[in-house]
Amino acid sequence: MLTKRIIPCLDVDHGRVVKGRKFQNIQDVADPVELGRYYSDQGADELVFYDITASYEDRDIFIHIVEKVAEAIRIPFTIGGGISKVEDFRKVLMAGADKVSVNSSAVKNPQLIREAALRFGAQCVVLSIDAKRNNKGSWDVYVKGGRENTGIDAIEWAKQGQDLGAGEICINSIDTDGVKKGYDLELNQKLSSLLTIPIIASGGAGKMEDFAEVLKVGADAALAASVFHYKEIPIVDLKNFLHNQQIPVRRV
Amino acid sequence: MIAIVDYDVGNLKNVATALGDVGLSGTITRDKKVLDAADAIILPGVGAFSDAMDNLRKFDLIDALNANVKKGKILMGICLGMQLLFDKSYEDGEFSGLSYIPGEIVKFDAPGIKIPHMGWNNLVINRDSPLVKNIGTEDYVYFVHSYYAKPDNFDDVVAYAEYSVKVPAIVKKDNVIGMQFHPEKSSNVGFKLLTNFKEMIS
Numbered sequence: 001m002l003t004k005r006i007i008p009c010l011d012v013d014h015g016r017v018v019k020g021r022k023f024q025n026i027q028d029v030a031d032p033v034e035l036g037r038y039y040s041d042q043g044a045d046e047l048v049f050y051d052i053t054a055s056y057e058d059r060d061i062f063i064h065i066v067e068k069v070a071e072a073i074r075i076p077f078t079i080g081g082g083i084s085k086v087e088d089f090r091k092v093l094m095a096g097a098d099k100v101s102v103n104s105s106a107v108k109n110p111q112l113i114r115e116a117a118l119r120f121g122a123q124c125v126v127l128s129i130d131a132k133r134n135n136k137g138s139w140d141v142y143v144k145g146g147r148e149n150t151g152i153d154a155i156e157w158a159k160q161g162q163d164l165g166a167g168e169i170c171i172n173s174i175d176t177d178g179v180k181k182g183y184d185l186e187l188n189q190k191l192s193s194l195l196t197i198p199i200i201a202s203g204g205a206g207k208m209e210d211f212a213e214v215l216k217v218g219a220d221a222a223l224a225a226s227v228f229h230y231k232e233i234p235i236v237d238l239k240n241f242l243h244n245q246q247i248p249v250r251r252v
Numbered sequence: 253m254i255a256i257v258d259y260d261v262g263n264l265k266n267v268a269t270a271l272g273d274v275g276l277s278g279t280i281t282r283d284k285k286v287l288d289a290a291d292a293i294i295l296p297g298v299g300a301f302s303d304a305m306d307n308l309r310k311f312d313l314i315d316a317l318n319a320n321v322k323k324g325k326i327l328m329g330i331c332l333g334m335q336l337l338f339d340k341s342y343e344d345g346e347f348s349g350l351s352y353i354p355g356e357i358v359k360f361d362a363p364g365i366k367i368p369h370m371g372w373n374n375l376v377i378n379r380d381s382p383l384v385k386n387i388g389t390e391d392y393v394y395f396v397h398s399y400y401a402k403p404d405n406f407d408d409v410v411a412y413a414e415y416s417v418k419v420p421a422i423v424k425k426d427n428v429i430g431m432q433f434h435p436e437k438s439s440n441v442g443f444k445l446l447t448n449f450k451e452m453i454s
Contacts (some may be wrong), residue, residue: 196367220370
C-alpha cells in the first residue's frame with residue numbers, strides 16, 4: 001500500500017539550515033548534510049532543501065551542498081529556491097537532486113513548468129504555492145517569500161500547474177505557517193479532491209495530531225520544519241502515532 | 253565493473269554511488285567496449301519512453317545491449333530503464349521497446365488515484381528469486397511513475413506493489429531484470445536489493 005510521506009524541510013542560507021517564523025526572525029539550526037542524514041536515519045520519507053540565499057555567488061556553495069547531500073543520503077530529495085530557468089533545473093538535477101521546486105518564477109513564467117516537465121519528466125517538477133486566505137472565501141497566490149499578493153486564485157493556479165505538467169503540488173499556507181496550530185485543512189482538502197497529482201501540505205504543524213488531520217483530509221504528504229529541527233516531534237514517534245491512527249506510513 | 257548506460261536521461265551518479273555502498277564499482281558510459289567488458293549492465297532512466305528509445309538509437313547502443321543480453325550478461329533496468337525492456341509503451345503514442353520481456357507499458361487509469369504513483373510502497377513477493385532474499389512485505393521502496401508494466405506472463409514478475417492494480421516492481425526473465433522503483437533512493441531496503449544483485453552477478 002502506498003504510504004503517506006513525512007517530509008522535513010530545511011531552509012539553507014550560506015550553507016547552514018535556518019527556520020523562519022512567519023518568514024522572519026530566522027535562526028541558525030544546523031549543517032544541511034548532517035541534518036539530512038539524521039532525518040533519513042529517523043525515517044523521513046523525503047527531504048526538501050530550500051536555498052534562501054539571495055546572492056549569486058552563494059549559489060555555487062549551495063550546488064556543492066546538493067552534491068554532498070546526494071552522496072550522503074539514500075532517500076529522495078527536492079531542491080527549491082532560486083530556480084528560474086530550465087538550466088537551473090539541469091544544474092541541481094545533475095548535482096543529484098531528484099525533484100526541483102518552483103514558486104515565484106513559475107508564476108512569472110508558467111511555461112517554465114511545461115519546459116522542465118518535457119525536458120526532465122513531470123516527476124521532478126514540484127509546483128510550490130504560497131497561499132493566503134482572502135475575504136472572499138478563497139485563497140490568493142503570494143510571491144517573493146509571502147510579501148506580494150498576485151491576486152491569482154491559488155486553486156486555479158494549482159490546476160493550471162497540473163495541466164502544464166507539474167508532477168506534484170506543495171501548498172504552503174501563509175496563514176498557518178510558523179503558527180503551529182495545524183495545517184489549513186480546508187485548502188488541502190479542496191486541492192486533494194480537485195487534482196489528480198499528489199499534494200504536499202506545508203505550514204502549521206505543531207503537534208502529531210496536525211499531521212494526522214491533514215493526511216486524513218487527502219494530502220499525500222506533510223512537510224514541516226521547526227517541529228523536527230527543535231526535536232519537538234521525533235519522526236519515529238510521529239510514524240508510530242500515524243500508524244496507530246490507521247494512516248499508512250513507512251516505519252523504520 | 254558494472255556499466256551504467258549513459259544516454260542522456262538524467263543524473264546517473266546516484267546509481268553509481270549506491271552501487272558503491274554494496275562494494276560494486278559502477279562506470280557511467282556509452283562506450284560499447286565498456287559494455288562488452290562489464291560484469292553486468294544497468295540501464296537507468298527518467299523521463300519519457302520515446303525520448304529514451306530515441307537516445308539509445310542516437311548513441312547506437314541497441315545492438316550492443318542486444319548482443320550482451322544474448323550472451324547471457326545480466327542487464328538491469330531501473331525505473332524508465334525497466335519499462336524499456338518490454339515490447340512497447342503507450343506513453344504519448346505507441347512506441348517499440350527493447351522486447352527482452354514480453355508485455356507492454358500502460359498508464360494508470362483507476363478513478364480516484366493520484367498519478368504519478370509517487371512515494372514509498374511495499375513489495376509483495378510473487379515468486380521466489382535470489383533478488384528478493386531477505387525481502388518481505390514490510391519492506392518499502394520508493395516509486396515515481398505514471399505508467400506501469402503489463403507483462404504477458406505474470407510469472408516474469410518477482411515482486412509487485414499494490415496501487416489500484418498489481419504494479420510489477422521487480423521483473424526478471426532469464427538474465428534480464430527490471431526494477432520499477434529506485435533502489436538507489438530506497439534507503440536500507442534498496443541496499444539489501446543491490447546486495448542481492450551483487451550476489452547474483454558474482
